[in-house]
Amino acid sequence: MLDRTDFALWKQRIRLYCQGKESEMNILKSIDEGSFQMGTVREPLAEGTEGAPHLGPERPRAYSDLSPEEKDRYNADIRVTNILLQGLPKEIYTLINHYTDAKDIWDNVKMLLEGLELTKEDRESQLYDDFKHFRQHRRETIHDYYVWFAKLINDMRNIKMAMSKMQLNSKFVNNMLPEWGKFVTAVKLNRGLRDSNYDQLYAYLKQHETHANENKMMLDRFSQHTVDPLAL
Structure with a gap:
């Protein structure tokens, strides 16, 4: 459990805990760089006269559009968000439970507690x-x-x-x-x-x-x- 005077130690424990998990690189990347961006896609409708496909309108990509590597990254985002939220005390959790991005959670916990740490x-x-x-x-x-x-x-x-x-x-x-x-x-x-x-x-x-x-x-x-x- 996160102690208001032990943020640095909590941060170390979280990172060590994540390192032992499957897809640890993606999990740590979610903390450091933010969530995977799904992006958009335009699907081919028909082949043009010169072999170039005609593309349909742009739409947000769905989970089924992702490659296996991208799915691993997306799943890691969900997993690390749960890890971070479950490691917070109630008084901190209630302040940031509306965040779904691991980096946002991490940065806001740091902001809330950094000034409260004892020398x-x-x-x-x-x-x-x-x-x-x-x-x-x-x-x-x-x-x-x-x-x-x-x-x-x-x-x-x-x-x-x-x-x-x-x-x-x-x-x-x-x-x-x-x-x-x-x-x-x-x-x-x-x-x-x-x-x-x-x-x-x-x-x-x-x-x-x-x-x-x-x-x-x-x-x-x-x-x-x-x-x-x-x-x-």
Whole structure:
């Protein structure tokens, strides 16, 4: 889905997606040059006295008039228009859904969003803040936690923000919920945080999810039976 702050990344993804499709050259040509122009044709009516055909009135060409190569180009126009429109959020789609030309869609999305993109410095500041406050939330599975963390790190790498493996690994394991405490300690002792990456740490911890869930149930029961002395 297109993010208002990630037009450049969206543009790259769209082009990469199109490159893997049949007739990719025609698809990209539709974006860069505009739709195929059908043009007109004059059909011969009869042969003249000197062998030259008499041509009928000019008419717009129909799909059946096209050569196989031209049909591929025409079909690519339709396909890429659908690709572009389906990749837009609702608020942008409603502004440009009347366009049927892929190049018009592309140019108008660029015009709408180019002025709204964050500067690299703003984006970097935002991501640093997200990294600083990143933690596992209550009822969030380790898989969801890992996916969100991986997305954050990927966003940081996309704008060339560099962090050491130690920083990333420490952030990942030190901000998990309490039920993971003994498993985090074990992973630090057995695997270390310098040589592993957070993907490997996730894979190791994921194996202990059942036991972590049991720990969570015990912690929840303990907290429910703890008497608050101020309530007496």
